[in-house]
Amino acid sequence: MNSPRSFTAKETRFQGRYQKSLLNTLFQAYRPAIVGTLFFMSAGFLGRIALLGNANLIGYWADSYCVASSEIKCRALPQFLQGLTSSDFLYLLSATTLLGFILTICFRVGVSRLSAHAVSRVYDETTVRTSRLPMSFFDQNPAGRVMTRFSSDYNNVFRIFGGPLAEFIGLIFDMLAMTILITIASPWFLLFWFLQAGLNFGVYRFFLPSLRHARRETALRRSAGISHFAESVNGASTIRAFDRRLIFEERFAKLNDDYLSQRQHSTGIFVRFSFAMSATTAAMFLLTGLISIWLVHTGRLSVGSIGVAFAYMGLSANILQSFFEWLGQFEEAMTGLERMNEYMRLPLEQGAKLPFTAKFKTGHPQETSYSPTQILSKKQYGAPIDIDNLSMRYRDDLPLVLEKVNINIKSGERIAVIGKTGSGKTSLIQSLFRLYPIEHGSIKVDGVEADTGQGGIDLNAYRSLIAYIPQDATLFLGTLRYNLCATENLPDAKLIESLRRVQFLPTEATDAEYLHWLNYQIEERGHNLSIGERQLVCMARCLLQDAPVVVLDEATSSVDPRSEEIITRATEEFFIGKTQIIIAHRLSTIRSCDRVVWLQNGRVHRLGPPSQVLKEFESTELTI
Ligand SMILES: Nc1ncnc2c1ncn2[C@@H]1O[C@H](COP(=O)(O)OP(=O)(O)OP(=O)(O)O)[C@@H](O)[C@H]1O
Ligand SMILES: [Mg+2]
Structure with missing residues (x-):
């Protein structure tokens, strides 16, 4: 007997920055949808400008009532707003809100759909490659571990890329739009806005290594528990026959405890991160409030501008915090993607090629045209x-x-x-x-x-x-017919003939009985x-x-x-x-x-x- 040190390969521990190949995978996933994505993103950006710009409009509306005095200076309205009545302002506000709303909806739906397709392409491409990996890969990686990549890791990827990604991009647009709109309202507040963004970013960077590590560790431990569970289910009859249930249960409990305590630890880090973000934002908000009072009293800014800028500062607190929290979620999706990307880049079994329908260029050999399995001239008799x-x-x-x-x-x-x-x-x-x-x-x-x-x-x-x-x-799980010819569509008569030849049923069995058996549902691994x-x-x-x-x-x-x-x-x-x-x-x-x-x-x-x-x-x- 050979006794290698460890037959099962260790689960890969990813460290530090993401690999370049991961970005390449993302690029290949989104490439077919690049034009559509850019189109919907532009619509989304315009939508955010239209919605957020309402605050500016309200500021101008307030300024249109401004009466200059020694204490308060008034701001001249831009040309296109001069002479507008309050009703005009209200119509304008309603129109921009409606436009913003429609554009935002188009953006959310469009980007989510395209993004969902893009990540499902990653799934398909990973499956195509994994089914062509060398046997040694399956020897060394327990089925449960492989399954984890295609279930929970992919779930993490899809959960974010298939929907909330649009939300996340929306937040980026909000930040860009706010930078522009704050500048229009009062460049003074740009300083506070950048300071706040900088502080939040600092907090994020501070927590990033531990957050990333915690997520990777959680994914790793979840996979160990699932592998053990899958293995125990496969060997259930042996475990019971030898009365080893307790040992397996204890091992599972231990792996599960490991996973749960890691999750708890990860949640703890996330709570501390959220708290630090909120505290930074609150401090900045207080500072902005105090300085605003001074700015009004020293007559440096109009009341409308102060109102607008202050509204943005309040909004920005939420946006920044959500942005960095989403960035955390996004990291989780990237961790899942990283784990799928690893399988996608492994070498295939010797002689195997990707079908010509495979879209991602990963350096694997690939068929150049559709080539069904070459049918070699069938020999009625043997071959040397x-x-x-x-x-x-x-x-x-x-x-x-x-x-x-x-x-x-x-x-x-x-x-x-x-x-x-x-x-x-x-x-x-x-x-x-x-x-x-x-x-x-x-x-x-x-x-x-x-x-x-x-x-x-x-x-x-x-x-x-x-x-x-x-x-x-x-x-395999499926009908007897499926088990006889999974790929070909052979006539029932041919299937029955082969079953008769091996005497699957007693000699006197009729074709009807055989037909009934062809539809018989065979359970996993033929247990029944x-x-x-x-x-x-x-x-x-x-x-x-x-x-x-x-x-x-x-x-x-x-x-x-x-x-x-x-x-x-x-x-x-x-x-x-x-x-x-x-x-x-x-x-x-x-x-x-x-x-x-x-x-x-x-x-x-x-x-x-x-x-x-x-x-x-x-x-x-x-x-x-
Ligand atoms: N997938 C594998 N990976 C690594 N070593 C293996 C693998 N399968 C078998 N071996 C090793 O190769 C050697 C030959 O095994 P093999 O399965 O060919 O024996 P066998 O003659 O078919 O035995 P049996 O009569 O029990 O079926 C054994 O030492 C075994 O441990
Ligand atoms: Mg054998």
């Missing part, structure tokens, strides 16, 4: 397999599990692979499918190699040459079928695939007469004429094969007819 000098390891830091393996299989030959547990039988099949990179040597099926970067045929086309019945028959039934479905699936090579990884767990009969019939009847590789655990299966390969520690120990190999095998390794 040449394995030359094959060495393979699962990961660079792990030892070789196959070493200098040479096997040449003739077309239509039936080969049994035997060997002690851990000798490399399944690994040989994984290599045949090119699920893991091979270190040395070559594998040719029907004279062709899979393209893993150095020429050969497309990886998917290559894989379609081999049908596989795994050790634990794999079924017996192991034998699952195997039969897998065999029917392989019959439909009609590949020249069939690989059968015999299950050690279901050594019952029914299973044995199924395997024997599969090799001698269903797949007769095809090239067969059978990872055999039963003598009955092995004896009827043409040749036997005996693996020992990843090397071919013997290769020959069953009569020769089995004798020695039985006398030395009776542990099959």
